[in-house]
Amino acid sequence: xxxxxxxxxxxxxxxxxxxxxxxxxxxxxxxxxxxxxxxxxxxxxxxxxxxxxxxxxxxxxxxxxxxxxxxxxxxxxxxxxxxxxxxxxxxxxxxxxxxxxxxxxxxxxxxxxxxxxxxxxxxxxxxxxxxxxxxxxxxxxxxxxxxxxxxxxxxxxxxxxxxxxxxxxxxxxxxxxxxxxxxxxxxxxxxxxxxxxxxxxxxxxxxxxxxxxxxxxxxxxxxxxxxxxxxxxxxxxxxxxxxxxxxxxxxxxxxxxxxxxxxxxxxxxxxxxxxxxxxxxxxxxxxxxxxxxxxxxxxxxxxxxxxxxxxxxxxxxxxxxxxxxxxxxxxxxxxxxxxxxxxxxxxxxx
Amino acid sequence: xxxxxxxxxxxxxxxxxxxxxxxxxxxxxxxxxxxxxxxxxxxxxxxxxxxxxxxxxxxxxxxxxxxxxxxxxxxxxxxxxxxxxxxxxxxxxxxxxxxxxxxxxxxxxxxxxxxxxxxxxxxxxxxxxxxxxxxxxxxxxxxxxxxxxxxxxxxxxxxxxxxxxxxxxxxxxxxxxxxxxxxxxxxxxxxxxxxxxxxxxxxxxxxxxxxxxxxxxxxxxxxxxxxxxxxxxxxxxxxxxxxxxxxxxxxxxxxxxxxxxxxxxxxxxxxxxxxxxxxxxxxxxxxxxxxxxxxxxxxxxxxxxxxxxxxxxxxxxxxxxxxxxxxxxxxxxxxxxxxxxxxxxxxxxxxxxxxxxxxxxxxxxxxxxxxxxxxxxxxxxxxxxxxxxxxxxxxxxxxxxxxxxxxxxxxxxxxxxxxxxxxxxxxxxxxxxxxxxxxxxxxxxxxxxxxxxxxxxxxxxxxxxxxxxxxxxxxxxxxxxxxxxxxxxxxxxxxxxxxxxxxxxxxxxxxxxxxxxxxxxxxxxxxxxxxxxxxxxxxxxxxxxxxxxxxxxxxxxxxxxxxxxxxxxxxxxxxxxxxxxxxxxxxxxxxxxxxxxxxxxxxxxxxxxxxxxxxxxxxxxxxxxxxxxx
Ligand SMILES: Cc1ncc(C[n+]2csc(CCOP(=O)(O)OP(=O)(O)O)c2C)c(N)n1
Ligand code: SF4
Numbered sequence: 005x006x007x008x009x010x011x012x013x014x015x016x017x018x019x020x021x022x023x024x025x026x027x028x029x030x031x032x033x034x035x036x037x038x039x040x041x042x043x044x045x046x047x048x049x050x051x052x053x054x055x056x057x058x059x060x061x062x063x064x065x066x067x068x069x070x071x072x073x074x075x076x077x078x079x080x081x082x083x084x085x086x087x088x089x090x091x092x093x094x095x096x097x098x099x100x101x102x103x104x105x106x107x108x109x110x111x112x113x114x115x116x117x118x119x120x121x122x123x124x125x126x127x128x129x130x131x132x133x134x135x136x137x138x139x140x141x142x143x144x145x146x147x148x149x150x151x152x153x154x155x156x157x158x159x160x161x162x163x164x165x166x167x168x169x170x171x172x173x174x175x176x177x178x179x180x181x182x183x184x185x186x187x188x189x190x191x192x193x194x195x196x197x198x199x200x201x202x203x204x205x206x207x208x209x210x211x212x213x214x215x216x217x218x219x220x221x222x223x224x225x226x227x228x229x230x231x232x233x234x235x236x237x238x239x240x241x242x243x244x245x246x247x248x249x250x251x252x253x254x255x256x257x258x259x260x261x262x263x264x265x266x267x268x269x270x271x272x273x274x275x276x277x278x279x280x281x282x283x284x285x286x287x288x289x290x291x292x293x294x295x296x297x298x299x300x301x302x303x304x305x306x307x308x309x310x311x312x313x314x315x316x317x318x319x320x321x322x323x324x325x326x327x328x329x330x331x332x333x334x335x336x337x338x339x340x341x342x343x344x345x346x347x348x349x350x351x352x353x354x
Numbered sequence: 355x356x357x358x359x360x361x362x363x364x365x366x367x368x369x370x371x372x373x374x375x376x377x378x379x380x381x382x383x384x385x386x387x388x389x390x391x392x393x394x395x396x397x398x399x400x401x402x403x404x405x406x407x408x409x410x411x412x413x414x415x416x417x418x419x420x421x422x423x424x425x426x427x428x429x430x431x432x433x434x435x436x437x438x439x440x441x442x443x444x445x446x447x448x449x450x451x452x453x454x455x456x457x458x459x460x461x462x463x464x465x466x467x468x469x470x471x472x473x474x475x476x477x478x479x480x481x482x483x484x485x486x487x488x489x490x491x492x493x494x495x496x497x498x499x500x501x502x503x504x505x506x507x508x509x510x511x512x513x514x515x516x517x518x519x520x521x522x523x524x525x526x527x528x529x530x531x532x533x534x535x536x537x538x539x540x541x542x543x544x545x546x547x548x549x550x551x552x553x554x555x556x557x558x559x560x561x562x563x564x565x566x567x568x569x570x571x572x573x574x575x576x577x578x579x580x581x582x583x584x585x586x587x588x589x590x591x592x593x594x595x596x597x598x599x600x601x602x603x604x605x606x607x608x609x610x611x612x613x614x615x616x617x618x619x620x621x622x623x624x625x626x627x628x629x630x631x632x633x634x635x636x637x638x639x640x641x642x643x644x645x646x647x648x649x650x651x652x653x654x655x656x657x658x659x660x661x662x663x664x665x666x667x668x669x670x671x672x673x674x675x676x677x678x679x680x681x682x683x684x685x686x687x688x689x690x691x692x693x694x695x696x697x698x699x700x701x702x703x704x705x706x707x708x709x710x711x712x713x714x715x716x717x718x719x720x721x722x723x724x725x726x727x728x729x730x731x732x733x734x735x736x737x738x739x740x741x742x743x744x745x746x747x748x749x750x751x752x753x754x755x756x757x758x759x760x761x762x763x764x765x766x767x768x769x770x771x772x773x774x775x776x777x778x779x780x781x782x783x784x785x786x787x788x789x790x791x792x793x794x795x796x797x798x799x800x801x802x803x804x805x806x807x808x809x810x811x812x813x814x815x816x817x818x819x820x821x822x823x824x825x826x827x828x829x830x831x832x833x834x835x836x837x838x839x840x841x842x843x844x845x846x847x848x849x850x851x852x853x854x855x856x857x858x859x860x861x862x863x864x865x866x867x868x869x870x871x872x873x874x875x876x877x878x879x880x881x882x883x884x885x886x887x888x889x890x891x892x893x894x895x896x897x898x899x900x901x902x903x904x905x906x907x908x909x910x911x912x913x914x915x916x917x918x919x920x921x922x923x924x925x926x927x928x929x930x931x932x933x934x935x936x937x938x939x940x941x942x943x944x945x946x947x948x949x950x951x952x953x954x955x956x957x958x959x960x961x962x963x964x965x966x967x968x969x970x971x972x973x974x975x976x977x978x979x980x981x982x983x984x
Contacts, residue, residue, distance in 0.1 A: 035821075060807075061801075061802065061804070061807070062802065064647070064801055065809075066643075076809070077809055077821065081807070081809075082807055083801075083807055084799075084800075084801040084807045084808065084809075084810070085807070085808075085809040085810065086643070086646060086809075086810040086811075087809065087810065087811040087812070087813065088639070088642075088643075088669065088812065089639075089665050089666060089669055089812060092635060092636070092639045092665075092666065094636070094639075095594075095631065095635070095636040095637075095638075095639025095640045095643065096639050096640070096642055096643035096646070097643060098594075098629065098636075098639075098640050098643060099592060099594065099639065099640035099641060099642060099643025099644035099645070099646075099647075099649075099651060100643035100644060100646060100647045100801075101643075102592050102627040102629070102640070102643075102644055102649070103591070103592055103627075103643070103644035103645075103646075103647035103648060103649035103651070104647045104648070104649075104801065104802055106802065107647070107801060107802060124632055124633065124636075125632065125635075125636055125639070127632075128631075128632040128636065321627075324624060324627050324628075324629075325622075325623050325624050326623060326624055326627060327618050327621060327623040327624065327625050328621070328623070330647075330802060331591035331592060331625065331626065331627060331644075331649050332591070332644070332647050332648035332649040332800070332802075333648070333802070334589075334591060334625055336589055336766070336767055338618070338625055339589030339590075339591060339616070339625060339626075339650070340586075340587055340588075340589045340763070340767075341586060341587065341615045341616070343762045345615050346583070346587065346760065346762050349583055349611075350573055350759040350760060353573035353574055353575045353579075353759075354571075354572075354573055354574075
């Protein structure tokens with residue numbers, strides 16, 4: 005994500021490296037339910053942008069339709085936002101970033117928006133490795149239409165009225181890894197530290213960063229019997245590593261204790277530090293990532309953290325060999341061929 | 355006339371020969387490689403200065419099903435499909451007999467000898483040709499014969515119809531310039547066909563070609579190619595599409611053009627992005643995303659894709675985001691007849707998506723308009739901040755047409771109302787959906803500029819772009835959008851009107867129907883003394899010219915290529931009942947391009963003049979047998 009340096013911090017208010025205080029990263033007042041996981045995620049996005057010193061003018065916010073998709077109205081009010089149609093945000097984001105590849109994009113979707121109506125566009129977004137952060141605010145249900153099951157609901161999970169889900173869930177992280185996303189993570193809206201680090205890392209990644217963030221719906225899916233409730237997720241979260249993020253502009257020496265940490269240095273020079281927990285986890289190993297996510301899910305647990313990263317695959321704008329300037333800003337002299345070209349074309353047809 | 359013994363025949367043209375007024379139909383099997391042979395026929399007539407047109411009637415199939423190609427040469431310049439076939443080239447065993455039965459008396463038939471057709475009708479001229487024998491002689495490699503066989507009929511027709519062999523060779527050379535081996539083989543086949551015909555038939559056909567001077571400087575091109583050149587010249591930067599007949603060749607042409615002419619010289623990088631999307635929903639979504647950020651973006655599709663684009667089109671309308679969408683119309687609801695032509699998407703496109711929506715549509719009828727309206731569409735779409743549709747069709751998009759060369763665009767691009775510092779200062783304050791100029795068009799801001807950001811949404815919003823479910827906010831917005839649509843009326847291309855002083859009857863048409871109207875009006879005048887005025891629509895919404903035209907006439911016939919009189923339905927939405935009472939319909943929906951005869955007959959029938967014409971026709975041609983039609 006593009007960052008720029010601004011005025012030096014003045015004492016009093018806490019200012020970031022471009023001289024802004026956190027309020028300048030806020031959005032409109034949320035209209036989501038109090039306690040909704042989605043609000044917590046918005047807070048983390050605000051913090052991450054503040055901490056990184058993101059220039060809001062260089063950010064596009066995109067979403068589909070759902071409670072989750074309303075969130076972009078609640079952060080970064082100085083960024084342009086587009087609350088599009090249900091399940092089709094990936095295509096809008098694709099067009100937007102092709103039109104201006106110098107922008108950073110944060111897409112917010114829901115598990116219904118992505119896993120049901122939008123699964124096709126999701127699949128192709130992952131394949132293309134469009135450089136953007138794609139967040140699924142995953143609550144296992146359709147919040148905005150009042151609590152029906154979504155495709156990420158687990159087998160045996162129940163609705164409030166007792167209806168049992170009998171279809172297997174779609175694991176969006178497994179899909180994303182298999183389809184070619186180059187940064188895949190799972191987190192929990194209640195895990196401040198991990199989510200913040202992941203968001204900052206995702207924003208520093210060059211390629212599609214897909215984050216599935218478990219985000220309980222307190223109104224329709226927070227009861228006993230739900231596998232997406234606060235208490236269930238809290239009890240069944242299994243972090244793969246203790247994760248921290250060191251931005252490129254911070255001069256912090258990373259403690260090395262042989263065999264206990266792994267570091268992933270990102271494109272912009274920032275570093276993800278993974279401190280070993282039960283066992284050593286290597287997020288650059290695709291087969292291992294898939295195995296671990298599956299195995300953990302099989303135990304009814306959620307493997308969280310950075311599941312997979314590939315820093316070698318080209319992002320979509322690079323694949324298309326776009327000029328350095330935004331296509332949207334090219335002057336007519338560069339987009340309308342000359343009179344001679346038209347004459348040549350006419351000659352071909354004679 | 356039966357086949358003749360060459361030894362006994364003089365090589366002199368038939369007396370009373372019809373010159374530069376004939377149609378040729380080539381009936382082959384799809385995938386048998388007749389494309390080149392047919393193009394050579396068209397090109398050589400064109401090079402002889404004779405007005406010519408071609409219609410490819412092909413199946414939705416890669417190989418094996420019957421396909422027909424009709425070529426019309428006409429000294430008067432009529433280029434619409436002609437119903438009657440004067441000369442058949444029967445290469446397809448499966449359809450040959452039926453093809454022969456539908457010919458007008460006096461027609462000629464070149465056929466593959468083993469088909470043995472000559473006993474079928476006594477009133478036709480038959481020319482059997484042993485294609486296999488001839489091709490074996492010129493092409494020893496059996497595997498290549500398929501690519502050469504059809505060129506033999508070009509040679510045969512060159513002789514029989516006096517289409518100059520030299521022009522055929524020139525056309526062949528142009529067509530196969532990069533394939534030397536194929537060129538040599540085809541040249542030999544051409545000559546073999548000519549020599550065989552000369553040696554065998556002696557007498558030429560009762561139709562023939564003679565050099566004219568009407569095509570100098572003109573080009574031959576397909577509408578999709580013309581539209582692609584228009585998009586190139588409009589400075590399009592983002593293209594997203596999903597393959598569908600008959601639209602694919604538009605984006606495919608555009609890809610070729612962009613790769614050639616839009617690579618930055620200094621860096622070797624692309625000044626464009628073209629994406630083959632996962633479906634039409636994604637294609638139009640990408641166009642909307644790109645246009646929202648300020649790029650010129652387009653997609654191209656056909657009916658099924660238009661149906662899928664509904665929801666996004668409504669978003670574009672309500673959130674006021676530009677988008678240029680080409681609809682190369684094909685036949686039918688559902689999959690329909692994918693390779694046949696129609697004007698059947700008008701109503702569904704004009705009102706595409708739920709809620710109250712209206713979309714401007716441009717209606718090209720020529721190669722020049724495929725080109726210029728592509729550019730108009732981008733200007734209008736950015737000016738009006740709304741999706742604009744270009745309603746082409748298969749006939750226009752995929753068939754070859756003559757055209758004057760395209761003029762270089764002299765106008766600067768119209769990028770519409772994009773807020774900048776000076777405007778903001780002049781306006782004082784800015785609201786995304788505020789009508790500050792009284793034309794219903796608000797000012798928009800673009801990301802990555804120093805103008806204020808806003809939140810674009812398809813949900814309810816007020817003038818400031820804030821979320822709102824208030825009835826008055828909604829209504830005010832919808833009324834402004836209606837005002838904006840009225841502004842569109844003043845910006846879209848005006849119709850072309852030809853008012854004939856004493857005409858009581860007016861004809862209205864648009865798109866490819868135009869060419870059959872040109873000829874039909876002449877027929878109405880020549881055959882029944884019926885003078886007609888004509889208005890050719892170039893766009894929706896309608897301009898004032900439409901009402902004025904109806905007012906001038908007692909009865910107005912709207913001729914269109916669909917079952918439900920869709921253009922009349924759109925007129926009904928805005929014309930008063932007195933005017934609508936004057937409107938009648940002539941409808942054509944067989945999937946074949948509309949022809950003049952069908953229009954003439956339908957108008958005469960509705961005017962109660964059909965009997966008079968039939969009598970006049972019988973008097974003209976007292977010996978004609980009652981066979982023909984389709
Ligand atoms: C085409 C279409 N179909 C249905 C809907 C209704 N709808 C709105 S939001 C939604 C589901 C949202 O669920 P999810 O994406 O999981 O988001 P959440 O509200 O749970 O955050 C549905 C079905 C719609 N807006 N558009
Ligand atoms: S309904 Fe559920 S998802 Fe929607 S805002 Fe309320 S808690 Fe959040």
